[in-house]
Amino acid sequence: MSRDSHGELVVLNEKAAAAKAHATGGRRRALLYGAIAALLLIVALALGLGLGLGLGLKHHHDSTAPASTNSSGQSLPSLQPTPQNNFVLDGLAGQPPQTRSYDFVISQVLGAPDGVSKPMLVVNGMYPGPTIEVNQGDRIVVNVTNLLENRTTIHWHGLFQNQTNYYDGTAGITECGIPPGQSLVYNFTLGDFSGTTWWHAHYSTQYTDGITGALIVHPASPPPVKFPSWDHELVVQVADLYHTFSSILLASYLSPWGIDGTAGDEPVPDAGVLNGLGQWGGGGDYFNVRCLSIWGSLSRSKPL
Ligand SMILES: *[C@@H]1O[C@H](CO)[C@@H](O)[C@H](O)[C@H]1NC(C)=O
Ligand SMILES: *[C@@H]1O[C@H](CO)[C@@H](O)[C@H](O)[C@H]1NC(C)=O
Ligand SMILES: *[C@@H]1O[C@H](CO)[C@@H](O)[C@H](O)[C@H]1NC(C)=O
Numbered sequence: 001m002s003r004d005s006h007g008e009l010v011v012l013n014e015k016a017a018a019a020k021a022h023a024t025g026g027r028r029r030a031l032l033y034g035a036i037a038a039l040l041l042i043v044a045l046a047l048g049l050g051l052g053l054g055l056g057l058k059h060h061h062d063s064t065a066p067a068s069t070n071s072s073g074q075s076l077p078s079l080q081p082t083p084q085n086n087f088v089l090d091g092l093a094g095q096p097p098q099t100r101s102y103d104f105v106i107s108q109v110l111g112a113p114d115g116v117s118k119p120m121l122v123v124n125g126m127y128p129g130p131t132i133e134v135n136q137g138d139r140i141v142v143n144v145t146n147l148l149e150n151r152t153t154i155h156w157h158g159l160f161q162n163q164t165n166y167y168d169g170t171a172g173i174t175e176c177g178i179p180p181g182q183s184l185v186y187n188f189t190l191g192d193f194s195g196t197t198w199w200h201a202h203y204s205t206q207y208t209d210g211i212t213g214a215l216i217v218h219p220a221s222p223p224p225v226k227f228p229s230w231d232h233e234l235v236v237q238v239a240d241l242y243h244t245f246s247s248i249l250l251a252s253y254l255s256p257w258g259i260d261g262t263a264g265d266e267p268v269p270d271a272g273v274l275n276g277l278g279q280w281g282g283g284g285d286y287f288n289v290r291c292l293s294i295w296g297s298l299s300r301s302k303p304l
């Protein structure tokens with residue numbers, strides 16, 4: 001576009017020069033040659049930048065091969081499979097209000113949710129992390145221990161945090177982040193909230209590397225009279241999956257040339273996962289879910 005309009009400008013200048021008196025012709029021609037020289041310089045610069053970017057991107061690709069070690073050079077432990085009962089709700093209805101306590105240990109592992117190996121940040125070694133299931137009116141207490149090399153936080157998405165906003169878990173807004181090697185006990189009630197929501201890391205882009213899980217709050221009131229009955233409740237978590245570690249994606253997203261040559265373009269996910277499992281290029285694991293009226297039909301299987 002800009003190259004075309006530059007070309008047009010030169011042609012117009014040429015016509016104008018031809019129409020002018022001979023006296024000014026020489027100066028016009030000098031200006032014209034100057035303009036053409038400048039144009040060539042711009043094209044040369046663009047070529048140089050293009051080549052540089054191309055090489056830079058290629059180089060980037062090589063360096064995004066999954067690191068199997070952490071920054072101290074020690075090999076990463078493997079992602080553990082999330083137990084299937086993490087996705088089956090217990091049915092807490094009728095239980096008296098109580099405190100539900102959890103221990104979250106956040107660490108870096110090597111995982112392959114869709115068959116492609118990548119460094120991941122996870123809670124309790126698994127992706128997705130533990131489901132928090134409570135009743136409206138309960139208190140939630142979560143001791144979060146950070147074994148990462150960076151700070152982290154956990155945000156409890158969509159909750160009111162009335163009078164406990166310091167436990168909202170938003171880094172740089174309501175807390176500074178849990179330093180490496182330290183713990184923070186989040187301790188809050190739910191107010192009027194009930195429903196299906198999630199928890200996730202709220203420090204930089206960490207949650208996209210795996211620090212997520214379901215947060216289910218059963219309503220205190222029974223369902224409306226004519227509400228259809230159901231046999232069981234399962235949690236299905238749908239997520240984008242990136243093969244590249246998020247801090248690498250973030251750096252190229254924030255660079256002046258963007259992630260793909262256009263500033264501001266967001267990274268496109270490589271795959272998607274259901275409850276932490278997906279398939280890519282013939283690899284990956286999956287759940288077999290058959291919805292029958294008989295309990296016990298949920299099974300996890302390896303691809304054939
Ligand atoms: C939180 O967990 C860590 C790691 O297990 C432990 O050292 C710490 O004592 C716990 N904090 C509380 C208040 O229970
Ligand atoms: C690297 O991994 C080892 C083994 O998992 C762990 O003990 C160590 O704390 C990690 N170091 C960093 C900086 O994450
Ligand atoms: C820690 O943060 C730095 C700076 O944002 C980032 O480059 C690095 O990848 C992060 N490390 C982990 C293990 O998340």
Ligand SMILES: *[C@@H]1O[C@H](CO)[C@@H](O)[C@H](O)[C@H]1NC(C)=O
Pocket residue numbers: 160162163191192
């Ligand atoms: C927040 O808590 C205070 C004190 O318990 C209460 O008066 C207020 O109504 C609550 N606000 C909301 C929006 O729930």
Ligand SMILES: *[C@@H]1O[C@H](CO)[C@@H](O)[C@H](O)[C@H]1NC(C)=O
Pocket residue numbers: 141185187188
């Ligand atoms: C959580 O907060 C409540 C209310 O302030 C307090 O009574 C309780 O001891 C706290 N629990 C923990 C484990 O810190």
Ligand SMILES: [Cu+2]
Pocket residue numbers: 155156157158200
């Ligand atoms: Cu959120």
